[in-house]
Amino acid sequence: MQQLPKSVTFRMPADASPLGFRQQPARTLLEVDGLTRRFVAGESAAVDRVSFVLGEGELMALLGPSGCGKTTTLRMIGGLEEPDSGRILLRGRDITRLPTEKRGIGIVFQDYALFPHLDVLQNVSFGLRHLPRAAARARAEEMLALVGLEGLAQRRPHELSGGQQQRVALARTLAVSPLLVLLDEPFSNLDAAMRVETRQEVRRLLKQAGSSGILVTHDQEEALAMADRIAVMEKGRVLQIGTPDEIYRNPATRFVAAFLGRSNIMPGVAEGMAADTPLGRLPLSRAANGTVSLAVRPEQIMIEPDAQGDAAVVGREFRGHDQLYWVQQGDRCFLVISGLGQGAAEPIDIGARVRLRICDCVTPVD
Amino acid sequence: MTASDLFAGRRMPLPRVIFTALGLMVGGLMLLPLWYLLLRAFQADFDTVARLLWRWRTAELLLNTAALTAGVLAVCTMIALPLAWLISRTDLPGRRLINVLAVLPLAVPGYVMAYALIGLAGNYGFLNQILGVTLPRPQGLWGATLALSLYCFPYLYLNLRAAFAGLDQSLEESARALGCSPREVFQRVTLPHLMPALMAGWLVVGLYVIGDFGAVALMRYEAFSYVIYQQYAAAFDRLYAAWLALILIAIALSVVWWESRLREGVRYDRIGSGSGTGSRRLRLGLAGRLAGWLFSAAVVLASLGLPVAVLTFWMTRSAIGPVLPALLDSFGQSLSVAVPAAVLAAGMALPVAVLAVRYPSPLSTLINRLAFVGYAVPALAFALAFVFFSLQGPRWLYQSHVLLVTVYGLAFLALALGPIRSALYQIRPSMEDAARALGHGPAATFWRVTLPNIRPGVVAGMVLVFVIAMKELPIAFLLAPTGFRPLAITMFSRTSEGMLVDAAPYAAAIIAFSALFVGVVLRHDRKGGD
Numbered sequence: 001m002q003q004l005p006k007s008v009t010f011r012m013p014a015d016a017s018p019l020g021f022r023q024q025p026a027r028t029l030l031e032v033d034g035l036t037r038r039f040v041a042g043e044s045a046a047v048d049r050v051s052f053v054l055g056e057g058e059l060m061a062l063l064g065p066s067g068c069g070k071t072t073t074l075r076m077i078g079g080l081e082e083p084d085s086g087r088i089l090l091r092g093r094d095i096t097r098l099p100t101e102k103r104g105i106g107i108v109f110q111d112y113a114l115f116p117h118l119d120v121l122q123n124v125s126f127g128l129r130h131l132p133r134a135a136a137r138a139r140a141e142e143m144l145a146l147v148g149l150e151g152l153a154q155r156r157p158h159e160l161s162g163g164q165q166q167r168v169a170l171a172r173t174l175a176v177s178p179l180l181v182l183l184d185e186p187f188s189n190l191d192a193a194m195r196v197e198t199r200q201e202v203r204r205l206l207k208q209a210g211s212s213g214i215l216v217t218h219d220q221e222e223a224l225a226m227a228d229r230i231a232v233m234e235k236g237r238v239l240q241i242g243t244p245d246e247i248y249r250n251p252a253t254r255f256v257a258a259f260l261g262r263s264n265i266m267p268g269v270a271e272g273m274a275a276d277t278p279l280g281r282l283p284l285s286r287a288a289n290g291t292v293s294l295a296v297r298p299e300q301i302m303i304e305p306d307a308q309g310d311a312a313v314v315g316r317e318f319r320g321h322d323q324l325y326w327v328q329q330g331d332r333c334f335l336v337i338s339g340l341g342q343g344a345a346e347p348i349d350i351g352a353r354v355r356l357r358i359c360d361c362v363t364p365v366d
Numbered sequence: 367m368t369a370s371d372l373f374a375g376r377r378m379p380l381p382r383v384i385f386t387a388l389g390l391m392v393g394g395l396m397l398l399p400l401w402y403l404l405l406r407a408f409q410a411d412f413d414t415v416a417r418l419l420w421r422w423r424t425a426e427l428l429l430n431t432a433a434l435t436a437g438v439l440a441v442c443t444m445i446a447l448p449l450a451w452l453i454s455r456t457d458l459p460g461r462r463l464i465n466v467l468a469v470l471p472l473a474v475p476g477y478v479m480a481y482a483l484i485g486l487a488g489n490y491g492f493l494n495q496i497l498g499v500t501l502p503r504p505q506g507l508w509g510a511t512l513a514l515s516l517y518c519f520p521y522l523y524l525n526l527r528a529a530f531a532g533l534d535q536s537l538e539e540s541a542r543a544l545g546c547s548p549r550e551v552f553q554r555v556t557l558p559h560l561m562p563a564l565m566a567g568w569l570v571v572g573l574y575v576i577g578d579f580g581a582v583a584l585m586r587y588e589a590f591s592y593v594i595y596q597q598y599a600a601a602f603d604r605l606y607a608a609w610l611a612l613i614l615i616a617i618a619l620s621v622v623w624w625e626s627r628l629r630e631g632v633r634y635d636r637i638g639s640g641s642g643t644g645s646r647r648l649r650l651g652l653a654g655r656l657a658g659w660l661f662s663a664a665v666v667l668a669s670l671g672l673p674v675a676v677l678t679f680w681m682t683r684s685a686i687g688p689v690l691p692a693l694l695d696s697f698g699q700s701l702s703v704a705v706p707a708a709v710l711a712a713g714m715a716l717p718v719a720v721l722a723v724r725y726p727s728p729l730s731t732l733i734n735r736l737a738f739v740g741y742a743v744p745a746l747a748f749a750l751a752f753v754f755f756s757l758q759g760p761r762w763l764y765q766s767h768v769l770l771v772t773v774y775g776l777a778f779l780a781l782a783l784g785p786i787r788s789a790l791y792q793i794r795p796s797m798e799d800a801a802r803a804l805g806h807g808p809a810a811t812f813w814r815v816t817l818p819n820i821r822p823g824v825v826a827g828m829v830l831v832f833v834i835a836m837k838e839l840p841i842a843f844l845l846a847p848t849g850f851r852p853l854a855i856t857m858f859s860r861t862s863e864g865m866l867v868d869a870a871p872y873a874a875a876i877i878a879f880s881a882l883f884v885g886v887v888l889r890h891d892r893k894g895g896d
Binding site: 107126 | 797800805814
């Protein structure tokens with residue numbers, strides 16, 4: 001009988017499809033296949049065999065910390081950077097070596113890149129060079145109306161607020177009806193309040209125009225809120241692709257678990273679809289065997305005051321809609337989020353004895 | 367292009383190929399004539415050269431040039447250091463006005479200053495006619511030192527003023543708190559911090575003095591440039607001229623090298639994150655103010671009052687009417703060279719600047735260094751190299767307008783490069799990427815996005831080259847086509863023949879143009895400085 005390896009954990013083979021690759025969109029727009037880019041010979045690649053598929057009308061986020069290769073991936077798709085190897089197919093056509101201006105891909109830059117020597121209307125009509133002058137003007141005005149800036153056509157870019165500049169950049173890109181819109185950290189130059197407001201606006205505009213989009217961001221909240229699907233990247237690799245819900249609930253690796261939201265990582269001994277953990281025997285979201293690390297979301301843990309409990313509250317933070325606790329159990333500290341309505345209605349004091357329970361699946365991450 | 371690009375078989379984008387080719391052409395053009403200078407110098411056999419160079423005369427020339435350089439640097443420092451301190455560190459009333467007046471002497475080129483000094487003395491001179499005092503005609507080492515110092519000190523002043531402004535005063539205060547006397551503070555803290563600025567200023571002034579021809583020639587001082595010209599034009603000893611030019615270039619390059627060596631590893635910027643204190647000004651008492659005013663007045667009177675007074679004096683000696691046609695003709699001749707030279711310099715600076723800003727690589731660094739060759743090599747030696755090039759290469763170029771314009775373009779390329787490069791640095795690359803993503807090719811992007819946004823820099827570069835070409839003397843002197851009599855040459859030859867009255871209107875025109883130059887520099891200085 002073949003002996004089971006001591007630990008079967010989720011480890012992605014280099015060129016096998018990571019979790020989420022099963023979901024093929026109905027109609028493929030863009031296919032990225034094994035894209036690789038190495039800036040310094042001999043060092044690790046900035047983008048390493050990145051593959052994914054984007055459907056028509058889909059908005060995907062490339063999410064990862066700075067330096068993970070997400071912007072380089074975007075620039076290669078846009079033709080601003082040449083890949084060392086790999087292919088990019090747009091509607092089945094190989095565009096890997098095509099210059100930017102022949103790709104029909106729109107790009108919204110982090111700094112908006114508006115032309116300071118042109119006014120708003122001239123900026124928006126800049127890409128409409130094949131249209132007659134009057135038609136280009138009409139189209140540009142239509143786009144300005146779409147983003148709600150009709151009155152500002154004669155202004156210069158520097159006379160606009162950050163949010164307005166961003167809408168001009170979007171209008172300029174959408175004016176040429178690109179097959180695909182690339183957005184490179186488009187909200188990072190806006191303040192926090194503007195950001196929340198603008199991202200739904202941008203999503204609405206893209207969907208309204210029927211455009212597909214790829215959004216590069218390091219802000220998990222932004223990716224979760226805007227994207228139809230998220231590709232999480234680290235060190236040039238795509239770790240996981242899936243809907244926001246899937247990735248949040250079922251992170252493929254410890255990195256993904258920690259990067260999207262907060263996670264408690266605890267050891268356990270897995271056996272098929274269950275594992276023995278410091279919090280008792282728990283069901284797993286996917287099969288594993290042997291010693292594993294398990295990711296538990298803070299809101300999956302229930303906290304109950306119990307004088308005989310084996311854990312103690314060591315810190316807490318009131319956050320308005322819920323309560324955050326740091327709970328020490330043995331040599332391990334857990335982060336617990338407790339909604340105000342359920343469970344402990346009364347806030348638990350620091351130092352109080354408690355008991356922790358989990359009544360949900362936990363995820364083996366490595 | 368980096369090695370990894372080569373190994374990856376990466377294609378260079380077409381614009382980069384074009385700009386690199388243009389940059390290499392500019393760099394090649396810079397070096398080509400110097401190659402011909404070397405060729406000419408090594409045409410003779412070793413014995414001839416040794417006999418030519420191993421004599422007391424060569425040593426004398428070296429000593430003369432060294433003495434002149436040292437003298438000018440000393441006088442400039444004695445003027446500029448106290449002046450910069452007064453303006454940036456004391457509450458001397460009227461310091462704003464003095465600040466402007468201290469930069470204005472840049473509008474009086476060395477040979478015009480020499481003219482003023484010569485016109486001051488002598489039997490028919492300003493002093494004798496107005497005050498009845500006859501001074502001997504200033505000449506030799508003292509005359510040249512004075513003329514060049516009064517023109518050059520503003521370069522040093524501008525550097526020192528910026529250094530005083532950048533000096534964190536809390537350093538000086540810490541030294542005081544650690545028990546140093548004010549004199550010790552100046553020697554142990556202030557002066558070391560001023561050293562980089564002092565050296566940068568000395569470099570500019572030193573290179574100018576080594577390369578100067580006009581003032582030295584008018585003062586009949588046997589420094590390198592003057593003798594090279596004599597050998598070439600009067601004695602027709604081209605071999606000796608070539609060797610002297612090579613020595614002169616070697617001196618200039620070694621000065622540049624030593625300056626960069628001395629500056630290496632010197633770090634005087636603020637360390638740590640504490641905020642620097644704004645500068646507090648020393649409050650001068652009555653005696654201090656009087657002394658400050660007296661010093662400033664002496665400097666301004668000598669550097670500005672003197673040439674203006676002497677020029678006014680000689681201008682009133684004769685009516686302007688009769689000389690006006692000749693003056694206008696001469697002005698037109700200067701224009702006919704300065705305008706195309708400005709356009710050419712900016713045109714050559716553009717690809718060099720694009721390479722530096724958009725495609726940094728060892729090759730583009732090299733091309734950018736080469737762009738400064740024309741500026742660092744003394745003008746007369748540079749011009750002489752082009753004479754040899756045109757005599758041995760394309761003969762039709764010899765004494766042609768085309769050659770003169772080309773040499774101006776190369777010599778002043780570095781001046782145009784500065785503003786164009788900083789304008790390019792201000793354009794975010796994403797703007798060009800955005801134009802590409804909107805369907806415009808590389809050429810259309812350059813034409814419709816890049817060029818409109820760097821236009822102010824290009825114009826500034828052209829204006830700088832234009833006004834400096836209007837007053838240029840040594841290159842024009844050596845390469846002038848027959849019958850070419852621009853402002854500078856006319857003024858120079860009349861002065862050297864003692865015809866001070868006839869030279870006056872030309873000198874005035876040159877000063878007017880140079881004032882324009884100073885205006886442009888000051889505008890940029892204000893933008894960069896304050």
